[in-house]
Amino acid sequence: MPTVFEPKLISGNANLPLAKAVARRMSMHRGVNVGLVEARVERFNDGEIFVEVFENVRGEDMFIIQPTSNPANDNLMELLIISDALRRSSASRITAVIPYFGYARQDRRTKARTPISAKLVANMLIEAGIERILTMDLHAAQIQGFFDIPVDNLYASPIFALDIQAQFSDLSKVTVVSPDVGGVARARELAQRIGCGLAIVDKRRNKPGEIAEMTVIGDVEGQTCIIVDDICDTAGTLCKAAEVLSEAGATEVHSYITHGVLSGPAVERITNSVMKSLVITDSIQATDPVKAAPNIRILPTAPMFAQAILNIWNGTSVSSLFETETLMPIYEGFYG
Known part of the structure; x- marks a missing residue:
């Protein structure tokens, strides 16, 4: 050979x-x-x-x-x-x-x-x-x-940690948020990396695809909230979570998502949402609407x-x- x-x-x-x-x-x-x-x-x-x-x-x-x-x-x-x-x-x-x-x-x-x-x-x-x-x-x-x-x-969390440390000067005012109970381990791991607090958005559904209620577990008042998850598909849950966090007193809401599937109305929802930014990786090739969105940023892998x-x-x-x-x-x- x-x-x-x-x-x-x-x-x-x-x-x-x-x-x-x-x-x-x-x-x-x-x-x-x-x-x-x-x-x-x-x-x-x-x-x-x-x-x-x-x-x-x-x-x-x-x-x-x-x-x-x-x-x-x-x-x-x-x-x-x-x-x-x-x-x-x-x-x-x-x-x-x-x-x-x-x-x-x-x-x-x-x-x-x-x-x-x-x-x-x-x-x-x-x-x-x-x-x-x-x-x-x-x-x-x-x-x-x-x-x-x-x-x-x-x-992706080590890359996210590097970017968060570069983007946010005062990490004491940053709280990492899991958009559901199932993602707590991922959010906790990132929070430990950057040395900040942790919160959870608990969601309840009446039927599949329809969110009945969202509750914030943890104190986010006056905090810059960073939602972390592995996949963002239609962005419905993500945008709703951002709204709930803002209503709970968060000064800014950002999201860090590994895989930006971003199908259907996702880009329009994100553009019109209260989220200041959505950060994704290039694990999936970005479409032209994703590249053009003013509040979506892509990190290299x-x-x-x-x-x-x-x-x-x-x-x-x-x-x-x-x-x-x-x-x-x-x-x-x-x-x-």
């Missing part, structure tokens, strides 16, 4: 800007050009996906960068077919870099006769020849147990993913990237 000199990256169509940014960061770290493997990923007239890899990948350590965001089914199939093409081309190892793991919200049976789609997706990825998963902020941490291969789940890929390739620790201090030099150009 030939010696592997550099990790090799390949991308589907889900988030090409992120894939190119990861390649640029890896080139900076390595001091040599690390580009995307030349390939074509296209669709026939009937919607079938076709992949052709133009470079020799025999014996190479391959990393496929492909979030399974909207359209989730197309992007998932691209990932599976790229993996199959690499496996049949004798790649040494195939790692799927999935910044946003679609179907993660279907991680359990909520009622009778329903699927566990996240487990099905895990089975499909393994059958396609993928030997390792690198992702960020899985909606449910137990999804890692759906795989019989290594799964590295990165966290390429530095973190580039370092994680290099650590996997080198066989060194990925968990070191869980610490804010470790990310400081990686994000030096962004936060001084």
